[in-house]
Amino acid sequence: MERFTGVILFLCGLLLFVHSTVSLPLCSDSTAPFTLNTTLKFCPYNGSVCCNSTQDGAIQRQFQGMNISDPACASLVKSIACARCDPFSGDLYQVDSTPRPVPLLCNSTSEKSPQSNQAATDFCSTVWDTCQNVTIVNSPFAPSLQGRAGVPTNSSTSKLSDLWQSKADFCNAFGGASTEESVCFVGEPVSLNNTELPSPPRGLCLEKIGNGTYLNMVPHPDGSNRAFFSSQAGKIWLATIPEKGSGGVLGLDESKPFVDLTDEVNFDTQFGMMGLAFHPNFAQNGRFFASFNCDKVKWPGCSGRCSCNSDVNCDPSKLPADSGSQPCQHQSVVAEYTVNGSASQPSLATTAKPSEVRRIITIGLPFTSHHGGQILFGPDGYLYFMMGDGGGQGGDPYNFSQNKKSLLGKIMRLDINNFPSPEDIDKLDLWGNYTIPKDNPFVEDQGAQPEVWAYGLRNPWRCSFDSERPSYFMCGDVGQVQISLHTSVLRGSIRGGGHHHKGRKLWLAHLRGSSFVCSKFIPWRIHTCRFHKSNLPCDGLQPFCSKQECRFCINNRGIFLSI
Structure with missing residues (x-):
């Protein structure tokens, strides 16, 4: 039931993002902005900010150490230094790709940019024109810090004209542009044209096309009206999808x-085939992948390293049996298969x-729950593998989810x-037969597994890249008791999960009070909702489908509450 709840909440959560294209x-440290009770003394930010008074003081000392004599240039550089306090500093410093020493300075903007009213000026050119011949000690614009362009001929100089050719x-x-998906810096706090989130759709229409029970559905990579369906028991079918509205x-x-x-x-209530993915070049190479659970007592091929x-700091000999199973008796497997030889063309x-072509990875499970299992290919061509925290009495008793040396409670890339x-x-x-993408977030961290792309999850059930904005990766994570999470995941980010972040110890409060509770405990990134136990109808919803059976309530007394 908790999986069904998680899937429904995930689908509803996606509806909130249908028309949202704003940053x-x-x-810049991948945390949420916060509200200060006091006013910053140096940086001109108030309300929702990313700096406290200590960080504000550190920025002031850094700026004073630059010893800029020209007032106009000093004003611009101060604004750039203070951009760390901007609530959009994560975008400004591009923390989801290659972090920058200074924010992205606006040099153009697109018509669809939510910042188009503010970012019309070429701020990067303004900085150059104003500061090119001004001495800046410990300049943040030095090529050695930026990692781009050539090394200056005289590394002791600190004028822009000495550091850069033009x-x-x-x-x-x-420099960079303000686009539909990102913002840039213009010398003042980021301001969007419309800061209000769009209203969510009034509902979702469903058209019944079959009676089967399937756990996975994956479109055929050739773009046709065909899709692959799989059962939890382990069978995969190729099916054709009828035209919408055709009956x-x-x-x-x-x-x-x-x-x-x-x-x-x-296959049982907890185990089975959990995921299915087809290689982006399946039409040419015929490669596809299955994620499933196996029992090493029943199948000799089920063998892998115990998590x-x-x-x-875990000893499997000290773990109790779980639902009659011994620790790591069950394994999570990702294996590769092929259609080559079965047709003239793979498509x-x-x-x-x-028969397996290649075993990608095998992970021994400490307990019998929370093993995720979805796999998918990202827009970057890499395989993403969602893994739960392993479960156990009390929920992740060994704190696997927060431990970067464990693959449990992680998204792997x-x-x-x-x-x-x-x-x-x-x-x-x-842990298997694969290589590590060079830009995985923890490849240089000796205290982490290089496979880890994000950590701190409980049991990520279904995830998806936004097809319109592929930098957005959204997951439905199974929450504690009656709470489920819909979260947007960042590369290298910490989500909920584990002893320290199980709903940030807020989940107990959600079980008290009114029949329906929603709270966002990390603004916009994670929000939790609880189903109400009564059969109350959705308030104020008028029919939005021609057929009564199409109704799918998502109003504030139904399944989901908009943030």
Whole structure:
């Protein structure tokens, strides 16, 4: 039931983002902005900010150390230094890609930009024209800090004209555009044209096309009206989808599966085939991947490293049996399969071979719940693998979710197009047959597994990249008791999960009071909702479908409450 609740909340949450293309508040350290009780003494920010008084003082000392004699240039550089306090500093400093020493200085803006009224000026050119011949001690614009362009001929100089060859050279390194998805800095706090979030749709119309029960649905990579469906038991079917509104039914023959993996899959209420993904170039290479659970007592091929191990201060011999199963008796597996040889072209294949081509990863599970299992390919071509915190009495008793040396409670990002060498596997302590993308957030962190892309999750059930804004990655995470989470995940970010962040110890409060409670405990990034127990109708909702059975309430007395 908690999975169903999580999926419904996830779908409803996505509706809130249908028309939202604006940047959202986030600090440069990937935390949410906060409201100060006092006024900052140096930086001109108030209300929702990303700096406290201590950080404000540190920025002031940094600025004073630059010893800028020209008042006009000093004013511009002060505004740039204070951009750390901006509630949009996460976007300004591009923390989800390559962090910058200074914010992105506006040099152009698109018509669809939510900042178009503010970002019309070429602020980057203004900075160059004003400061190019002004001495700046410990300049934040030094190429060695930015990591772009050439090294200056005289590293002791601190004028822009000495550090950079031209205005174009300078703005190529520090300038950028305000777009539909991002903001840039113009010398003052970021201001959007319309700061109000759009109203969510009044509902969602559903058209029944079949009676089957399937856990996964993945569109065919060739873009046709075909899709793959899989059952928790381990069968995958290729089906045709009828045209919308045609009254047609799903073209799926359950007696003729695309591939049957039930001999490998351990199926019960907690376990089964959890995920399905087709390579972006499936039409050419015929590669696809399945994520499933196995039982090493029942299947010899079910063997892998136990996630309860000395690296995470866990001893499997001291773990109790869980629902009659021993620690790490069950495993989470991602394996590769192929359709090659079953048709003249992979895109024409209607069957696949049930034998594994390659085992990508196997993770021994300490307990019998919270093992996630979804897999998908991101717009970057890498495979993303969602893994729960392992469950256990009391919820993650070993704090796996917050431990970056554990793969539990994580989203992993894997390169399955390149094979690792034995030296790579040993050096990087890899858990399987894949390589690590060079820009994974913890590749240089000796205290973390390089596979980790985000951590602190409880049981991420279904995730998706926004097709219109692929930098947005949204997940439905199973929450505590009756709470489920819809969260937008950042590269390297910490979400809820674990002892320290289980709803930030707010979840107990949500179980008291009125019949329906919603709170956002990390603004816009995570919000929690509770189903109300009565059968009250959605308040004020008029019919929005021609058929009564289409109704799907998402109003403030129904399933979801807009933030």
